[in-house]
Every structure is written in C-alpha cells, then in structure tokens.
Amino acid sequence: MLYQSGIIKKTRTVMECLHRFCRECIDKSMRMGNNECPACRTHCASRRSLRDDPNYDALIAALYPDIEKYEEEELAFHEEERTRNEQIQASIAQIFQRQSEALIRRRTFGKDTPDAFITRSQRNNRSSFLRRRSSRATEIQGSVDNEDENDNNNMGKIHPPLMSDLLKLRQDG
Numbered sequence: 001m002l003y004q005s006g007i008i009k010k011t012r013t014v015m016e017c018l019h020r021f022c023r024e025c026i027d028k029s030m031r032m033g034n035n036e037c038p039a040c041r042t043h044c045a046s047r048r049s050l051r052d053d054p055n056y057d058a059l060i061a062a063l064y065p066d067i068e069k070y071e072e073e074e075l076a077f078h079e080e081e082r083t084r085n086e087q088i089q090a091s092i093a094q095i096f097q098r099q100s101e102a103l104i105r106r107r108t109f110g111k112d113t114p115d116a117f118i119t120r121s122q123r124n125n126r127s128s129f130l131r132r133r134s135s136r137a138t139e140i141q142g143s144v145d146n147e148d149e150n151d152n153n154n155m156g157k158i159h160p161p162l163m164s165d166l167l168k169l170r171q172d173g
Contacts, residue, residue: 007060007064007067007070007071008020008021008022008056008060009022009023009024009057009060009067010022010023010024010052010057011023011052011053011054011056011057011060012026012027012050012051012052012053013050013051013052013053013056014026014037014042014044014049014050015049015050015051016037016042016043016044016049017037017039017040017042019037019038019039019040020053020056021038023052025038026038026050027047027050030044030046030047030050
C-alpha cells in the first residue's frame, strides 16, 4: 500500500462546490470520465470548471514550512504502526494456536466429560442449584431431627414438599 499524505499540493478548486483537491488527483479523476466532485458528487462540466488556488497553497506552506520532512515523519510513523500491527496479529495467532493445541491435547487424553463443554453461566447455575439442594437437605435433616425430639407434640412436622425431597434423598443415598 502506498501512503500518501493528507496535505494538498498544487491546489485546484471545483468552482461549483468549492471543494479543494491536489491538481494531480482531481485531474486524474476528470480524465477517468468522472465529471463530478469526488467529495460531494456535484456535476462538473469539464476541467475548465477547476481553478488553481494559490492562496490555499500559501496557507499550506505557512503551516508546513518543510513539507518533505513532515511527509517523511508521517511515512515513518505509518511504517512503525504497520510493523506494530503485524506483531500484534502474530501474537494473537500464536495465542490462538496454543489454545487450539491445548484443546486438542485435552480431547486426545480423554479428560473431556460432558461438563467440560458447559458455559460458565451453566456451571454457575449448576453450582447454585447444588448449593440450594444441599441446603434444603440440611433443612430437611434438621426437621427430621426435630421431629424425633418432639414426637409428642406437632412442633417438628415436615412440610409435604420437603418430605418428598427427603424421601428422594434417602432413596438416592
């Protein structure tokens, strides 16, 4: 990719809309048959509707006294940026490769269980379900212990839904 600076050289103005372009760029556009302003698509009758703009060129010269030096610095900056981006892309590719290899090793050595591919939110939901179940079992056991101590009065009766959970736990265990 060829880098071109954003500084307009040998300014030409499209008289219909007053947009400004480098002479080389706008002349090339007009030669290719685009009889319109590249910025706003306003129709231009011909290259005669373009005018040189020496005042704009003077303004650019005042802002950038050494345009060549500025363009060299810009080119060096863009080259460094391109190199940095290539390094970042290579690093990302390397990380992706390591992750892929680790996944293949994991699958190859049979460490995969159905739980290995559940998402974090599924894992969290399952964990909270198991905690609730464990907590409920503790409540039920506490209720049963209470019932044994308080058989003579009805203080320790187990709520029917809890009783069904208790029966399931006893059958499973």
